[in-house]
Amino acid sequence: MTGIVDAAWADAWLRAAAAVISEHRKELNDLDRAIGDGDHGENLDRGFAAIVEKLDESPLFTPGAYFKLAAMTLMSKVGGAAGPLYGTAYLRAATTCGDAKEIDGAKLAEALAAARDGVVARGKAEVGDKTMIDAWTPAVDAAAEAAGNGTGAAEVLKAAAQAAQTGAESTDPLVARKGRASYLAERSAGHRDPGAVSSALLLQAAVDAIEQAGAGNGGTDKA
Ligand code: ADP
Numbered sequence: 001m002t003g004i005v006d007a008a009w010a011d012a013w014l015r016a017a018a019a020v021i022s023e024h025r026k027e028l029n030d031l032d033r034a035i036g037d038g039d040h041g042e043n044l045d046r047g048f049a050a051i052v053e054k055l056d057e058s059p060l061f062t063p064g065a066y067f068k069l070a071a072m073t074l075m076s077k078v079g080g081a082a083g084p085l086y087g088t089a090y091l092r093a094a095t096t097c098g099d100a101k102e103i104d105g106a107k108l109a110e111a112l113a114a115a116r117d118g119v120v121a122r123g124k125a126e127v128g129d130k131t132m133i134d135a136w137t138p139a140v141d142a143a144a145e146a147a148g149n150g151t152g153a154a155e156v157l158k159a160a161a162q163a164a165q166t167g168a169e170s171t172d173p174l175v176a177r178k179g180r181a182s183y184l185a186e187r188s189a190g191h192r193d194p195g196a197v198s199s200a201l202l203l204q205a206a207v208d209a210i211e212q213a214g215a216g217n218g219g220t221d222k223a
């Protein structure tokens with residue numbers, strides 16, 4: 001089991017994220033059309049495509065540098081609520097990772113928590129408000145638990161991605177209290193929150209990237 005993640009993984013994550021967002025662009029737009037303005041998929045697709053363009057320009061050497069690039073690009077290219085929120089998440093993760101070349105399970109759990117805290121600081125949503133926080137907070141809790149058991153980065157990410165998926169599903173019956181969907185009040189119930197869905201997709205892409213990054217992670221057992 002891969003104990004650490006590195007720059008090759010971060011590069012693979014952002015590329016996998018761009019691919020999965022592009023693949024789910026229509027689904028995310030449709031979810032957002034039901035309770036918002038129908039642009040969530042295209043917003044994120046534009047942002048992650050711009051990230052990949054920048055990745056192709058010059059290599060970076062730490063996960064933190066990749067996260068910073070993602071943050072800056074999302075903040076400048078993505079309008080609406082999600083751009084600044086995801087931008088803040090990546091920026092906080094970048095700060096937590098600093099200049100480290102290798103990130104272990106504990107550090108990764110810390111970075112995920114910092115990312116979530118950034119979204120909360122910016123958007124002021126709580127669990128149950130039917131936002132991406134309903135995916136992020138269970139993910140952060142699952143990551144912390146996995147890391148507390150001494151597991152490596154791969155297992156921490158897997159736990160986070162799985163919890164985010166369950167968290168996204170949990171938004172179905174909720175009435176939105178934050179963001180555009182809150183304008184619909186009770187009528188927002190019965191639909192899944194698009195930002196919670198995209199959050200789960202992004203975390204699953206982080207898991208998939210571990211395999212894609214392959215040798216870059218060395219397959220080490222270092223926890
Ligand atoms: P907009 O609502 O401006 O069109 P998007 O469609 O790109 O932006 O993103 C909508 C998503 O953003 C929602 O599904 C929700 O998950 C998330 N969101 C909106 N407001 C908040 C907030 N205050 N806190 C956390 N997430 C939020």
Ligand code: MG
Pocket residue numbers: 032036037038039040080180
């Ligand atoms: Mg929208």
